[in-house]
Amino acid sequence: MANPYRELLTAPGVMGLVVASSIARLPQAMIGIGIITMLVQQTGLYWLAGSVAGTFTLANALVGPQVSKLVDRRGQSRVLPWVTAFSIGMLLALIFAVYMRAPASVLFVLAALAGTMPSMPAMIRARWTQLFRGKPQLHTAFSLDTVLTELAFIIGPPLAIGLSTSFFAEAGPLVAVILLIIGVAAFLMQRKTEPAVVVDMKRSADSTLRIPGLRIIVLALLAMGVIGGSIDVAVVAFATEQGWPTSASFILAAYALGSMIAGLTFGALRVSMAIEKQFLIGIVVTAVTAVLPVLSPDVYFLAAMLFVAGVSFAPTMVIVMNLGTIIVPASRLTEGLTWMTTGISIGVALGGVLAGVIIDAFGARAGFGVPIAAGLVMVIIVLSGLGTLRATSTNYAEPTFQ
Template identity: 45%
Template sequence: MTNPYATIFRAPGAKGFAAAGFVARLPIAMAPIGLVTMLSQTYGEYWLAGAVAATFALTNALVAPQVSRLVDRLGQARVLIPSTLVSVLAFAVLITAAHLDWPIWTLFASALAAAAMPSIPAMVRARWTELFRDGPELGTAFAFESAADELVYIAGASLSVGLSVALFPEAGMLASTLFLAIGSSALILQHATEPKVRSIAREHRGSAILLRPVQIITFALIFVGAIFATAEVSAVAITRELGQPGAASLVIGVYAVGSFIVGIIVGALPLKLPLQRQLAIAIAVIAVTTLPLLVADTVALLALAIFVSGIGVSPTFITAFGLIERLVPQAMLTEGITWVTTGIGIGMALGSFAAGWTIDTFGAHNGFWVSVAAGTIALTTVLLGQRVLGEPRAASPERG
């Protein structure tokens, strides 16, 4: 049997842009936790660290789709160069401000500017789509990307915290900024695989978020993102309550491991079920597997329950991005993909807040009720949207 992953990497340029994209996306995981670690050590106040990190994350969630919209209209290189440069310089200012104890307003100002950071996962997925549009290899490519995302979250956060603790407070953010600069530069220089700029039909000249399929998938993945964040916050609270706070990183890590393993397997399978049905099944699995989390009362049971809860994550991402590729006009693809990833980020921010409030009010184990509620809403959204998600894509002619 032919290895489907070997097949996709035989395409010209695939190895190069996949490697560059992996390095360039590390800041997605490294920057938020790196900001918290750096500022909590340099300023000694967690509220400030959290506020600056939230400012960056939420602003980036709103700005990234606009950057991707420009990419669809002008091309990756023309937009990635200035947006990456602004983000890298802003991160450099933020690091300097923390090191030299500059006024607090400089932290927030530079965090806002750093939010110009482009959505590298969207750029890479757009390149895979350019190579394998409408072919069976595209599902495998999206599966690889989902696995790469999981590896980024597994390795990125740990690397950022580890560097800051072992070396100096700014080390994690410095490494994150270098990865963004080097990885993005390597991606920009690979012109051969850059997607073509396509003209936009008159009826599709607005934002991709105005399209019903993008709205449905993004809304559903907001609540999937909330489940991720709830798992992280609740794991920290429960392991602390059980007197084993050091086990939190292990428990959180197995969540991504479960998703990674299943994503690799699913990507190698020639599934024939319609994508909208696959998405409904994957989110149903996520929703159902939130229930065992409510009764996990030891670290071992918690780790097992969270591992099982992660098995539906990668299939959800794979099918969600597959549907975006199928349903969104090609001239709006990068923006469409970015809205989905943005939904996940917004959900994580909201989930962290909701889980934190629930834990403070009702106790550590009750944080997972947020996961149950979020899973129910996500599944209901996708089930109600099955007809829309099953419709054919609107045509979008190429520019000659």
């Protein structure tokens, strides 16, 4: 039996893309938490730290699709160096402003400007699509990509926190900036995998969000992000309430591990079912398993429950990315993929806020009610848009696994 990952990694240009993209995606996992840790270390003000980091995240979510639209029209090698250089300059200015104890207003402005940082996950997925569009390897590539993203978010936040708490307050964001420079430079050196600019005479100035199927996906991903963001906060609160706050790290690691194992396994399969049905099943399983954490009596059961709950995350994301490459025209693919990333990012931030409010009012266990509600909303969104998704993904099916 052929190993799909060996076939993928031996394809021309793939190993260089994997290595470069692994470095390039790490800063995105470090900068937000790095800003929070830096400001807490320097000022002791959690509200300021969270607000400045939130400003960066929101700006990045809103500006990212516009940057990606420009990339679709001009190409990665012509746009990314300038946009990345500007974002790096603003990040360095923010770090210096924090060091100099600048007024809060200055920090907010610089954080918003730094949010012009390009969405590297979308750039990477556009390259996978360029290499393997219409081929079974794309499914495996997206599975590997999802696992590498999970790894970045396992490694990145502890690294940023550790640097800022062990050396000096600005160390975490500063290293993230250095990695961004190295990662984007290495990424742009992989010229063989760069997507060609697709000329579309009918190209519209409107956002790709006007594509009905994409709106459904983005809304579903927003609800999915709420599940992930609220679980993160609820786990920390539950572990603290149980008298073992440090256990939150291994509980959340179990969540990520379940997702990674499932993602790698799913990438080795070829599913013949229609893509919109795969999406519905993935969403339903994600919603059902979101109920499991609230049943946990202690941290050990919670880790096991979240391991099971995590199993649906990576496969569902793989299906979503495959579906996105079908629904969004090739000439607007990077922008469409960025909106998908934006949806889940906003959902994560919203989930954290909602869970925090619920936990403050009703206790740690009540926080697990937020992912349950988000899962229900997610299923309703997909069911209501299933006809649209079916119409836009006609005749698509993965070949059966041999």
